Amino acid sequence: MPISTFRVINLILFLLLILSSCEQKPLRVEDENLSLSSDTITFNIVDDITYQIPPNMSGSKHLYIGKRDNYEFDINYIRINKFSVNRYDPFNGDTIVSEFHDYSTSSLAVDSLKLSLNFINDSIDTDAQFYLRYFPDAPDSVFSRSRTNYLNNNTNYSDIISYGTILEDTSSSYATLSFSIDPSHFSEFIDTSLVDFNNSFLIGANNAEQGFYEFFSMNSGENTSPSLSIFFKYILNDSTVIDTFNVHNATEDLAILKPPSLAENDTSYLSVSLAKGLKSLFAIDTKEWQLPKGSVIRKAELLLSSVDNDSSNSSIINSYPLKGDLFPNKFSFFENDPFDLDIPNGYSSALNNNKLKLNHRLGSTNFFKTNKSLHIFNIQPNITNDPFTTINFYNSNHIEFFPKFRIIYVIP
């Protein structure tokens, strides 16, 4: 019985389909003489210390005036954006009123100005007298959010130009502190010859020693940001004059804080605090140890234990490797933070059950590419933490909860 060519071709196609559709499954083998493994090494902290700098509240969602637990907030700086949130556009693009310099036209007359700050509360009961100053004679920069503090703040301000009034509107969730500003104090803002005027105000209070007042800062968002409202008349033509206003939000603000005296725990433990300006340093020495060639660091954790018994504390701590080798041998106060941080290799982590694990594998990979064996880390509180909370960590003298640096790595 001859087999037809058609049947042979049919069989070949079937076999190719079967053979080419085989699925690969892994064989199960014992882990003997196979490459790839993981290992770990722990380095103890060879030195640790806390230091203090003047506190800086930049990035805080609040501005403060008054005194709380010996934290003194005397003044706040506010810089107003020269561009308004909205734009007055009477002629469909031919003339736009938005920038401060736009108000110096003959078609426009500024009637009044109002600087407003929103309290975080809906009602305020106070004897304090809030006041407003500005900086007509100061250069283009009155304050720096990252560098200005109670030791170097700018005092080249004007006399008081307005006292604040508190408005408690039942339709609003927040009470408002409002300053009326005479248009005469606005001339520098709109002077076209002053290209980079500072556009800054200072807010303080008399009789505020017994009170403590919190306002939303520009970091809280556009809706609650401090703002300057400019009310003006615009002459459209001989017979039409429009009354309207523009709102300019704050573009920078800063509360100036004078910290209290330190408590004993602040220096006997390793401490971090935003409002006290406390930061801590840790030094590890990897000595002769080298990461095996080609290995990958899975974790390189700085492990700290909090002294606080409150396990619900979930404060966030930032940690940065230092670029230099500077390490004070005792608690020190520095007017300017002298440590050069390796910002890109920093890491943040939240306290969890009083334990803090800061994974520094990004920076640690570079440890072993240099000949350095001594590596220093700087820890500091995250700006989102409660600024008035001080977190104390056990130092290297503690027999159980001493800080350590642990690397888990994979070897090829």
Add this chain to the structure above:
Amino acid sequence: MLSLRIIKLLLILITVSYSQSIYNSHGMGIMKSSFHSSSDGLGSIGLVPSFTSKVSLDNPSTWRHLNFSYINSSYISQAFELKNSQSNSISSQFNGIQFLIPIRGKYAIGLSVKPINSHNTFFKTDTVSYQYFDDNIESFKEFKSGGGIMASNFAISLPINTKMNIGFAYDNFFGSSRNEKSISLNGIYYRSLNINTFKGSKYNLYFAGELFKSNNLIISVYSGIGKTLKPISGNSFNFQLYEDSDRNFILSSNDFPSDTNVDTVALDKIYAPNDFSLALNMDFNNSLNSYFEFQLWNDNAQNLNFISLYNDQIISKNHIGIGVIKFGTLEAKDWQDKITMRFGMYRKNYKLSMGNKEVIENGLSLGFGIKFSTTGNQLDFSYKNGSRSSINYFNESFNEMSLGISIGDVWFLRRRAKQ
């Protein structure tokens, strides 16, 4: 029709039940001895006739006996299972293509491209748990390799006299392989990749001679000598280990470290095989043949820079095999007489470089070939079953199937003069 259905059923059962060799991940892996289904079905290393009477597709010294020019190709599927392991897997690959031209019944030339080894391996360890202080780690490893060495081959067959022929073959080696290694720690994979390129060459001399001939019996001897011309060398590209954070199997900016180095290492003399083969074939003149084969093979090269998944390699191999074959003829009236039936058994003894380990492979094979069309077209099928065992090392069983097809045509053959 019934036979075709049985074949289909067998293939389905076999291809979904078994797996692939762990020894492919030792150095250059296991080298192939034969490249055609006709030789595989006989359990032969390709010296003795297996395609048609007096012809082996793997032995150039026998090609003068071909009646037609042929294009030959085959596809092989291997299934391996490790003993003491419940796992198995399957691999399959194209087994080469060959173009053979007999010239005037005296000479023959052949061109072919064929894989001479396979690095295909895929294995995994069991998950283990351990603790680094307060970190619980669950870990397992996965290793995968693929690719291998290809050879482009040119061979000629020349007559010495009416009873003896010689063949010469030149193999130009080329190709690449890859090794992928990974370890999983709590579901996060750490991967590394190694790619090797190969080039080298080898020549082979073959001899076929008729020792004895009577009315009922022809005894022939076949031999082959293989010698490396240029040991296989190449480059090894070693990609640094990285954490596959985004689990996309390739290094990306989301992984750690996001920029890894690639070490390029020149590989010199990583593979230099030499072999000697001898075979005796008895043709009982009623289309029944039986054979005995013997081969000594060794690899004289060793390079520590060459990375395989296991730090070991096969350095020598001995082979002995016997079998019987009944050739079918195209002119036969009954269909069963058109079929070539093959059966063989063999034993190979491998030596590994590390720790003097020995691996013994025992195998049984059977196969058949079906002739069709007037130009000697042939469909060959082979099935091989065997085991590789070693004391205190891997023991595996394997099943191997191959399917070969040979398409014949008339080229350069002496044509009869017109009357």
